Structures are given as structure tokens and as C-alpha cells.
Amino acid sequence: MTSVATPTLQASALADLLVAADLRGHFTHGLNRLEMYVNDMVKKVCAGDATPVIIKESVSTALVDGKNGLGPVVGNFCMDLAIQKAKQTGVGWVCAKGSNHYGIAGWYAMTASKQGLMVESSLNSDCAIRTNPIALAAPGEKGDDFVLDMATSVVSGGKVEVACVKGEDVPAGWALDRDGAPTTNAERALDGYLLPLGGDETHSGYKGFGLGMMVEIFCGILTGAPYGSNIRDWTRTDRPADLSQCFVAVDPSFFAPGFEGRMTDLMNHCRNMEPEAPQKPVLVAGDPERLHMRKVEQEGGITYHINQINNLWKLAKYLDVTPLQP
Amino acid sequence: MTSVATPTLQASALADLLVAADLRGHFTHGLNRLEMYVNDMVKKVCAGDATPVIIKESVSTALVDGKNGLGPVVGNFCMDLAIQKAKQTGVGWVCAKGSNHYGIAGWYAMTASKQGLMVESSLNSDCAIRTNPIALAAPGEKGDDFVLDMATSVVSGGKVEVACVKGEDVPAGWALDRDGAPTTNAERALDGYLLPLGGDETHSGYKGFGLGMMVEIFCGILTGAPYGSNIRDWTRTDRPADLSQCFVAVDPSFFAPGFEGRMTDLMNHCRNMEPEAPQKPVLVAGDPERLHMRKVEQEGGITYHINQINNLWKLAKYLDVTPLQP
Numbered sequence: 215m216t217s218v219a220t221p222t223l224q225a226s227a228l229a230d231l232l233v234a235a236d237l238r239g240h241f242t243h244g245l246n247r248l249e250m251y252v253n254d255m256v257k258k259v260c261a262g263d264a265t266p267v268i269i270k271e272s273v274s275t276a277l278v279d280g281k282n283g284l285g286p287v288v289g290n291f292c293m294d295l296a297i298q299k300a301k302q303t304g305v306g307w308v309c310a311k312g313s314n315h316y317g318i319a320g321w322y323a324m325t326a327s328k329q330g331l332m333v334e335s336s337l338n339s340d341c342a343i344r345t346n347p348i349a350l351a352a353p354g355e356k357g358d359d360f361v362l363d364m365a366t367s368v369v370s371g372g373k374v375e376v377a378c379v380k381g382e383d384v385p386a387g388w389a390l391d392r393d394g395a396p397t398t399n400a401e402r403a404l405d406g407y408l409l410p411l412g413g414d415e416t417h418s419g420y421k422g423f424g425l426g427m428m429v430e431i432f433c434g435i436l437t438g439a440p441y442g443s444n445i446r447d448w449t450r451t452d453r454p455a456d457l458s459q460c461f462v463a464v465d466p467s468f469f470a471p472g473f474e475g476r477m478t479d480l481m482n483h484c485r486n487m488e489p490e491a492p493q494k495p496v497l498v499a500g501d502p503e504r505l506h507m508r509k510v511e512q513e514g515g516i517t518y519h520i521n522q523i524n525n526l527w528k529l530a531k532y533l534d535v536t537p538l539q540p
Numbered sequence: 541m542t543s544v545a546t547p548t549l550q551a552s553a554l555a556d557l558l559v560a561a562d563l564r565g566h567f568t569h570g571l572n573r574l575e576m577y578v579n580d581m582v583k584k585v586c587a588g589d590a591t592p593v594i595i596k597e598s599v600s601t602a603l604v605d606g607k608n609g610l611g612p613v614v615g616n617f618c619m620d621l622a623i624q625k626a627k628q629t630g631v632g633w634v635c636a637k638g639s640n641h642y643g644i645a646g647w648y649a650m651t652a653s654k655q656g657l658m659v660e661s662s663l664n665s666d667c668a669i670r671t672n673p674i675a676l677a678a679p680g681e682k683g684d685d686f687v688l689d690m691a692t693s694v695v696s697g698g699k700v701e702v703a704c705v706k707g708e709d710v711p712a713g714w715a716l717d718r719d720g721a722p723t724t725n726a727e728r729a730l731d732g733y734l735l736p737l738g739g740d741e742t743h744s745g746y747k748g749f750g751l752g753m754m755v756e757i758f759c760g761i762l763t764g765a766p767y768g769s770n771i772r773d774w775t776r777t778d779r780p781a782d783l784s785q786c787f788v789a790v791d792p793s794f795f796a797p798g799f800e801g802r803m804t805d806l807m808n809h810c811r812n813m814e815p816e817a818p819q820k821p822v823l824v825a826g827d828p829e830r831l832h833m834r835k836v837e838q839e840g841g842i843t844y845h846i847n848q849i850n851n852l853w854k855l856a857k858y859l860d861v862t863p864l865q866p
Contacts, residue, residue, distance in 0.1 A: 272794055277796060303599050303601070303629065304600050304633065305631045352761070411737060411744060412737050412739075413743060416713075418737060424690060424824075425751075428688060430806065437796050438795070438802070443809060468596065468601045469596070469603045470765075472764060480757075499753065
């Protein structure tokens with residue numbers, strides 16, 4: 215990133231985020247996306263050196279202009295601001311416009327959770343209401359935490375991309391083709407539409423659709439930036455993305471004492487439930503990522519697929535920088 | 541309600557809520573539930589004359605003790621408090637413990653939406669993580685609004701009850717039986733478990749489970765009241781319910797101007813999309829209820845099923861009050 219004119223401070227923020235995604239096992243949102251961020255800098259559609267500014271502010275709220283900066287730069291700025299306000303008034307609600315893709319939503323939620331705060335974070339996505347992710351994190355005892363980080367569609371686009379690359383079908387109930395017909399063909403699904411969480415009407419797909427709109431309301435509608443179908447297409451990188459993001463921090467100490475103990479108790483109650491299959495214990499949101507982090511620790515590093523290593527070598531060659539060393 | 545020692549003020553609050561549910565077509569949460577509220581008063585497990593008190597407060601937050609009052613009494617108190625705080629600081633986040641069933645979550649959300657505020661409202665439910673509903677309302681122009689009011693399970697328990705009464709099967713993917721096996725038998729489903737929104741693992745049921753836990757965190761975990769499996773069983777009415785509720789109001793005027801115009805534009809964009817079937821136009825959250833309200837207006841009143849009328853007559857006889865007049 216520094217080789218394409220991103221100052222070290224901003225580049226580091228992005229690096230931390232991408233590595234955290236890979237560490238947690240979300241490879242679709244980690245180093246895999248580096249090329250996209252590089253291209254945004256090369257095409258000058260993202261301002262790598264930008265610093266966000268506050269447009270409007272109250273003790274508990276802020277509207278921020280990201281000034282087209284890198285997603286994590288805008289995201290960290292807003293999350294820190296929301297945390298600061300939550301510590302003073304119990305709640306901090308900060309929305310940003312003029313931002314870019316900010317990686318895993320859980321990153322920001324975890325930042326606050328580490329400080330003992332409860333957080334919601336969400337991002338609108340290009341092209342009508344697509345994956346519109348939402349994350350919620352809440353701290354338990356001794357570093358334990360609840361981290362829900364989910365697309366409001368049945369699955370994220372990344373899972374369909376992976377099926378495409380592997381030449382596999384996708385399960386029924388994930389997607390429609392371009393003409394609106396259900397499909398299990400991964401390429402047709404990628405060219406079509408993801409179903410909202412719930413799927414068809416019988417299984418309450420309108421709830422996933424409603425949650426996706428809720429995210430849009432928290433983002434583009436509150437900030438006044440593009441929303442819904444006004445948002446730039448994911449593939450058209452000839453102009454700034456102008457994405458919106460929303461960060462809400464809540465300080466549990468403004469409510470009943472003992473929040474962290476109750477969180478751990480609730481999570482352990484779920485984890486200790488008798489599983490349907492003995493080899494698949496009940497997990498709560500954040501546990502699959504915790505298991506992946508333990509695996510990385512045991513292996514002494516993150517294991518990447520050879521295709522990804524090759525892509526990063528190609529990228530290093532293109533940028534004329536030292537490639538990742540084995 | 542007044543015949544079972546509920547003061548008029550509190551009884552009126554409940555009446556308004558129940559009629560609003562029926563008017564919106566949510567008959568499972570309307571007058572149909574009157575008998576339950578009456579029984580709570582007869583058994584003295586609910587304090588019909590209680591007035592909620594604020595335990596802890598900041599400019600933007602409050603922790604309220606509902607003093608075991610009627611759900612709508614506690615709910616209206618908290619929603620009004622959250623609205624008042626949102627008008628001052630942009631956000632009001634109010635949680636109550638010591639409450640009872642509060643009817644349709646959308647009622648509270650709409651109260652604030654009518655004043656131009658955006659709202660979230662949620663309620664934990666008895667017996668581990670069940671339906672844990674969440675509602676979000678946001679105002680559009682000229683009285684138009686977005687009202688999402690949903691159980692975080694695939695469907696609410698009421699839909700399974702209705703299938704039971706009609707002697708019909710429920711669709712696959714709604715429920716498990718008591719032993720954890722998938723079932724389409726409505727009675728076994730009612731005796732078993734509702735699946736979380738999304739359904740099985742392939743279709744991301746863990747997201748619905750995570751959203752259900754989010755609601756629990758906003759309610760029982762923040763307030764310090766019973767949560768998860770500590771909550772009183774729905775059918776065991778020998779002790780107070782001690783339910784928790786959470787109300788969040790946001791004043792959009794603290795963010796970018798023109799919120800209501802953008803809301804209407806987003807909703808109309810969705811409504812004007814080409815539907816899959818011409819006779820089923822695209823609706824946004826709140827539209828089905830709007831259509832029902834229009835039907836009620838055209839018919840000059842709410843049309844109840846004969847069984848419900850009979851039940852209300854029986855209840856009137858039991859209470860020795862004047863029955864509903866035709």
C-alpha cells in the first residue's frame with residue numbers, strides 16, 4: 215500500500231484489519247482483498263492519505279465525512295469516537311459517509327468489546343440491498359466475548375465466489391439467477407441475486423430483507439450519502455464508492471452491574487447444551503473464529519492456500535516490492 | 541381489566557395496544573390475549589396499578605424497574621423516556637426489568653416514528669432463546685413509515701398455534717420436536733422448538749440464533765433481570781414474569797437533513813420493483829399492516845373470527861361485565 219502512495223499510518227490500519235480477518239478465518243475479507251485496495255489507490259478512486267472530519271456532533275452522536283479515505287481509517291476513527299461518547303453518556307452513535315470498504319464488520323465491534331463496551335457496526339453495500347452486514351460484539355469475562363458478524367443475506371457473496379472458483383454448485387435456497395429464478399449454479403448465482411436471510415416467503419425471507427433495509431437506514435439514509443440502488447456498482451471502480459457506515463457503542467456500566475458475568479453465563483449455558491451430534495458441540499457467535507485463532511497459534515502462523523500465495527507474489531511483482539517470504 | 545382491579549389509566553394503555561394489534565392484522569397479539577392479562581391480574585402475578593421507576597439515568601440512557609406493571613404501561617413509560625432523551629442528545633437507550641408481556645413490539649416503535657424518530661424495541665421471551673422479537677420503525681414522508689416487527693425465529697409461536705387449531709401441518713424448516721428432530725406436525729412443533737431465522741446450518745440458522753442472543757443481551761443481560769433459561773416458563777403463571785425490554789430512539793435530525801424524504805424514496809424504489817408475480821407487488825416492512833388497516837377502514841370495523849367473539853363473550857360472563865355488542 216505504501217508503494218501506491220498510502221501513508222504508513224493509513225496503510226498500517228488496513229494491514230491490521232486484513233491480518234485480523236485471516237487470523238479469524240475470514241479469508242474472503244483478508245489479504246485476499248489487498249489487490250482491490252491497491253487498485254483503488256492506483257485508479258485514484260480512494261484517498262489513501264485522507265483524514266475523516268466530524269460534520270455534526272452532540273454528546274452522544276456524530277456525523278462524519280470519511281473524505282473518501284480507506285475504510286479501516288474511517289471505521290477506526292468513528293469507532294473510537296463512538297467509544298469515547300459511550301464512556302461519557304452511556305451511548306455513542308456515529309455514522310460516516312464518504313467511506314470505502316471497511317473489511318470485517320466484527321473488527322470494529324471487537325475494538326470496543328475489548329474495552330468492555332457493547333457495539334453494533336454496519337455497512338451498506340453496493341447495488342440495491344445486497345449483503346448489508348451487521349456486527350454485534352459484547353464482552354464476557356476473562357477475554358471471552360460474543361461476536362456476531364453476519365451478512366443479512368442467507369450467505370455473503372464471498373461464499374458464492376468460493377463455490378465458483380471450486381467449480382461447485384451452491385445449495386438450493388441461497389440465490390436467484392439474473393431473471394429471478396432459483397438457481398444452484400454458482401456462476402448464475404454470482405451473476406444474479408443473493409436471497410435475504412430466511413430465503414423464501416414461507417421461511418420469512420422478508421425478515422432478512424427487512425434487516426438489510428434496517429442496515430441501509432442506519433447507513434445511507436442517516437448520512438445522506440448514496441443508498442440502495444444509487445450506490446456505485448461493486449465492479450465499476452471508476453468513481454469513489456461513497457459508502458456509509460454506522461457504529462454504535464453502549465457502556466453496560468450505565469445499566470445493571472455485572473454485565474460481563476451474565477454474558478459469560480449465557481454463553482456457557484448455550485455451549486453446554488447437549489448437541490444434536492456429539493462431535494459438533496454448540497457454539498455461540500465468535501466461537502468458530504476463536505477455534506481458528508487457536509489453530510493459527512498452534513501452527514505458528516496463518517496457513518494460506520497456494521493460489522492466494524501465488525496471487526500475492528504476482529501483486530508484489532506488479533508493484534515491484536519484496537514479496538511475502540516463506 | 542378494570543373489573544379485576546386495574547386502574548383506568550393502566551387498563552386504557554393495554555386496550556389501546558390490543559386494538560392496535562388487531563387493527564394491524566396481528567390477531568395473535570390483540571384481544572385474543574386479553575384473557576391472559578386478566579388471568580395475570582386474577583392470580584395477582586402482575587401489579588396492574590404499578591408505576592415504573594427510574595433506577596439509574598444519564599442524559600442518553602436509563603435503567604427502569606417496571607415494578608411488575610402491565611407490559612404496555614412499562615413499555616410506554618420507557619419509550620416516552622427514550623424519545624425525550626433522543627430529542628435532547630440524538631439517542632435515548634432505555635432498558636426495563638420487572639416488566640410483563642408488552643404486546644406487539646411495533647407499537648412502541650411506531651409511537652416514536654410518528655414523532656419523526658427512528659426506533660428499535662425488543663423483548664426477551666420465556667424459556668431460553670425463543671422468539672425474542674425485535675422491531676424497527678423509521679418515518680417517511682406524509683405518514684408513510686417503515687415498520688419491521690419480527691420474531692428472530694423463522695416464525696412466531698403464534699403461527700404454530702394457529703396451525704394446531706386448524707389441524708394443519710407446518711412447513712418443513714419451521715420447527716423441531718421435543719427430541720430435536722425436524723417435524724411438520726404442528727402439535728409436536730408446539731411441544732418442541734422453533735428454528736431460528738435461517739433454519740439449518742446451510743441456510744445460516746446461526747444468524748437467527750445470534751440475533752436472538754442479541755435481543756437477550758439488549759434485555760436481560762443489560763438489565764440484570766432473568767435471561768435465557770432463567771426466565772419463567774410461559775405456561776407457569778404462579779410467579780411474576782420479570783421480563784426485560786429495550787427501547788432505543790434516534791433523532792435523525794442529529795444526522796444529515798432530509799431523512800424522511802430518503803426513507804420514502806428507498807421504500808418506493810422497492811415497491812416499484814418488478815414483482816416475481818404481477819398479482820403480488822413488492823411490499824416493504826409495514827405495508828401488509830397498512831393494507832389491513834385500509835381493509836378495516838373500508839369495512840367500518842375489525843372483523844373477528846366467530847371463535848374469538850365466543851371466547852370474549854365467555855370471558856365477559858366469567859367477569860360479570862357487559863359483553864362486546866354486535
